[in-house]
Amino acid sequence: MNANLLILPVLIPLSGAAVALLLRRARRVQADWTLGTMLTSLVVSVLLLWDVWQNGRALVLQSGGWPAPFGISLVGDLLALVMVVMSQLVISMGILYALGCKDSVAQYPFFYPLFLTLGVGLTGAFLTGDIFNLFVFAELLVISGTVLTAVSDDKYGTEAAYKYFYISLLAATFLLLAVGSLYVSYGTLNMADLAARIRVDASQPLLPYAVGFLMAAFMIKGAAFPFHFWQPDFHTAAPTPVHAVLSSVVVKLGIYGFLRMTTLLFIEQTPAIQAILIVAGIAGIFYGGLGATGTYDAKRMLAYSTMGQLGFILVGIGWGTPLSIAAAIVFAFNHSLIKAAMLMLAGTVASRASVKSAAYSVVTGLGRKLPFVGVLFFIGSLGLAGIPPTNGFISKMLLFRSGIEAESYLPLALMGVGSAITLVYTMRAFRKIWWEEPVPGIKFKPAGDVVLAPTLLLLLVLALGIWAEPLVQLALDTSTWLADYGLYVTAVVGN
Amino acid sequence: MELLTALSIGLLTAVGIFQMLRRNLIRSAIGLIILANAVNLFLLSTGAYAGTDPAYVNETITGQRSDALPQALILTAIVISMGGTAFVLSMLYIISSRYKTSDMDKVEGLKY
Numbered sequence: 001m002n003a004n005l006l007i008l009p010v011l012i013p014l015s016g017a018a019v020a021l022l023l024r025r026a027r028r029v030q031a032d033w034t035l036g037t038m039l040t041s042l043v044v045s046v047l048l049l050w051d052v053w054q055n056g057r058a059l060v061l062q063s064g065g066w067p068a069p070f071g072i073s074l075v076g077d078l079l080a081l082v083m084v085v086m087s088q089l090v091i092s093m094g095i096l097y098a099l100g101c102k103d104s105v106a107q108y109p110f111f112y113p114l115f116l117t118l119g120v121g122l123t124g125a126f127l128t129g130d131i132f133n134l135f136v137f138a139e140l141l142v143i144s145g146t147v148l149t150a151v152s153d154d155k156y157g158t159e160a161a162y163k164y165f166y167i168s169l170l171a172a173t174f175l176l177l178a179v180g181s182l183y184v185s186y187g188t189l190n191m192a193d194l195a196a197r198i199r200v201d202a203s204q205p206l207l208p209y210a211v212g213f214l215m216a217a218f219m220i221k222g223a224a225f226p227f228h229f230w231q232p233d234f235h236t237a238a239p240t241p242v243h244a245v246l247s248s249v250v251v252k253l254g255i256y257g258f259l260r261m262t263t264l265l266f267i268e269q270t271p272a273i274q275a276i277l278i279v280a281g282i283a284g285i286f287y288g289g290l291g292a293t294g295t296y297d298a299k300r301m302l303a304y305s306t307m308g309q310l311g312f313i314l315v316g317i318g319w320g321t322p323l324s325i326a327a328a329i330v331f332a333f334n335h336s337l338i339k340a341a342m343l344m345l346a347g348t349v350a351s352r353a354s355v356k357s358a359a360y361s362v363v364t365g366l367g368r369k370l371p372f373v374g375v376l377f378f379i380g381s382l383g384l385a386g387i388p389p390t391n392g393f394i395s396k397m398l399l400f401r402s403g404i405e406a407e408s409y410l411p412l413a414l415m416g417v418g419s420a421i422t423l424v425y426t427m428r429a430f431r432k433i434w435w436e437e438p439v440p441g442i443k444f445k446p447a448g449d450v451v452l453a454p455t456l457l458l459l460l461v462l463a464l465g466i467w468a469e470p471l472v473q474l475a476l477d478t479s480t481w482l483a484d485y486g487l488y489v490t491a492v493v494g495n
Numbered sequence: 496m497e498l499l500t501a502l503s504i505g506l507l508t509a510v511g512i513f514q515m516l517r518r519n520l521i522r523s524a525i526g527l528i529i530l531a532n533a534v535n536l537f538l539l540s541t542g543a544y545a546g547t548d549p550a551y552v553n554e555t556i557t558g559q560r561s562d563a564l565p566q567a568l569i570l571t572a573i574v575i576s577m578g579g580t581a582f583v584l585s586m587l588y589i590i591s592s593r594y595k596t597s598d599m600d601k602v603e604g605l606k607y
Contacts, residue, residue, distance in 0.1 A: 166583065170530075177534055183565065237605070
C-alpha cells in the first residue's frame with residue numbers, strides 16, 4: 001500500500017473537525033458528519049493495519065519528502081497501528097453514544113469538533129516518529145480533552161479540568177526537558193535515528209536525565225501510580241461520552257510511550273525502567289482496586305478501576321519478555337473496549353437518575369427498571385474481572401502465563417489478589433444498582449441515554465473472548481516486531 | 496554567556512517551582528508560566544546560541560552559526576504554552592468567581 005495513505009487517519013478527522021465547525025448551526029448534521037468522519041477514519045486505519053500485518057513491513061511516510069532524520073516521519077508499524085485502531089474504535093463509539101446522549105453538553109456547538117481533534121491528537125501521537133511532534137500532538141489531545149471536561153454538565157467540571165490541565169502542562173514541560181536533553185546529546189529528534197545513535201554512544205551525561213523526564217511525562221499521561229492523583233477527579237467530572245474515551249484510550253498514550261521507551265529508545269536503561277514499572281504497576285493495582293472498592297459513585301469506581309487495570313499492563317511491560325509484551329498489548333486493547341462500555345452503561349444509569357450523577361445515593365435500586373442494562377453491566381463486570389467467555393479472560397490468561405514463564409512469582413501472586421478485588425468492586429456496583437431496594441422517594445426519569453454504543457462494544461468484547469485468536473496472533477506478531485529495534489530503525493532511516 | 500544562561504535557567508526554574516507550590520491559585524499559575532519559560536530557555540541553549548553568522552544564507556560564510564532547529568522548537572513550544580496559559584487563566588477566572596477565593600484549600604468541590 002502507498003505509504004502516503006498513512007497520513008489519512010490524522011488528516012480525515014482533522015479536516016472533518018474543520019467542516020464540523022462550519023456545520024455548527026445544524027447540530028444534527030454536525031453530529032452525523034462527525035460520526036461518519038470518525039468511522040471512515042477507522043475503516044482506513046483498519047485497512048492500513050491489515051496491510052502492514054499481511055506484508056510484515058512498516059509503512060513510513062516522510063512528510064514533505066524530507067529524508068528521515070531531517071523531516072518528520074510518520075511511522076505506521078504494527079504497534080502504532082494497533083493503538084490507532086483501538087483508539088479510533090472507542091472514539092467512534094463515544095461519538096455514537098454522544099448522539100443519543102441527554103447531556104446538555106452534547107448540544108454545545110464545539111463538542112463534536114473537539115471530539116474529532118481529540119482523535120487527531122491521539123492518532124498523531126501514536127503515528128509520529130518524531131519525539132517533538134509527539135509533544136505537539138499530545139498537547140492537542142490534552143487541550144481538547146480539557147475543554148470537553150470544562151464544559152461538562154457536572155458542576156465540578158471546570159475545577160477538575162483545571163487540575164488536569166495544570167498537571168498536563170507540567171508533564172509537557174517534562175517532555176520538553178527530555179526533548180532538549182536528547183537533542184543536545186544526539187542532535188536528532190527522530191526516534192529511529194535517536195535509537196541508532198544511543199546504541200553507538202550511551203555515555204552522554206544527559207541521557208539518564210532524559211530517561212527520567214520522559215518517564216515522568218509518560219507516567220503522568222498514563223496515570224501510573226505516583227502520578228495518578230488527578231485521574232479519578234478529572235475522569236469522574238467529564239461528560240459520559242468523553243469519560244469513556246479518556247478513561248479507556250487516552251491513558252494508553254502512557255502505555256505506548258513505555259513500550260517505545262523499553263523496546264526502541266533506551267535499551268541500556270531498560271532493566272531500571274522495567275523494575276520501576278513493575279513496582280508502580282503493583283502499587284497501582286492495589287491503590288486503584290481499593291479506591292474503587294471504597295468509593296461512593298459508579299463512574300468514580302470505574303475511574304479508579306482504570307488505574308488498577310493500567311497497573312496490570314505496566315507489570316506486563318515491566319516483565320519485558322516477548323510474550324508479556326504481547327499480553328500487555330492484548331490487555332490494553334481489551335481493557336479499552338470493556339472500560340468504555342462499562343462507563344457508558346454507568347452513564348446510562350446516571351441519565352435516568354433525578355440528578356445527573358452516578359453516586360450510589362441517587363442510583364441505588366434504579367437498575368430494577370433497566371434489566372437490559374443490568375445484563376450488559378454484568379457482562380462488562382465479568383470482562384473487567386477476567387472471567388470467560390469475555391475477552392478480559394484472554395488478556396488475564398496471557399498475562400499470567402507470561403508471568404509464569406518469566407518466573408516472577410511475587411508480582412503474580414499480588415496480581416491474583418488484585419484481580420479478586422476487581423470482582424469485589426464491580427459486583428458491589430452491580431448489587432447497589434440492580435439488586436438493592438430503591439431508596440424511598442427516589443425519582444426515575446422515563447427517558448435516558450441510548451444503549452446502542454455499549455451494546456456494540458460488549459458484543460465485540462464477547463466476540464473477542466470467544467474468537468480471540470486473531471487479536472492474540474496480531475499482538476504476538478507485534479511483540480516479535482518490537483523485539484528487534486533494528487527493524488524500526490531500518491524502516492525509518494534506511495541503513 | 497554560558498554561565499549566565501545556565502544561572503538564569505536555574506533561577507527561573509527555582510522561582511517557578513517555588514511559586515507552583517504556593518497555596519494561592521494565581522501564584523501557582525504564574526509559577527507554571529515561569530517554569531514553561533525556563534524550559535523554553537533551556538531548549539534555546541541546546542543550539543549554539545553564540546552564532547554570529549546567519550545560517551542557510553550563503554554557503555561561502557564559514558563562521559559560527561546557531562543551530563536553527565531549537566529556535567523552531569521553542570517557537571512551537573511558546574505558542575503552545577501561550578495557548579495553555581490563556582486557557583489556565585480563563586479557567587482560573589471561572590473557579591475563583593465561583594468560590595470567591597483564590598486559596599487552593601477553599602476550592603474543595605472535588606474533595607470528598
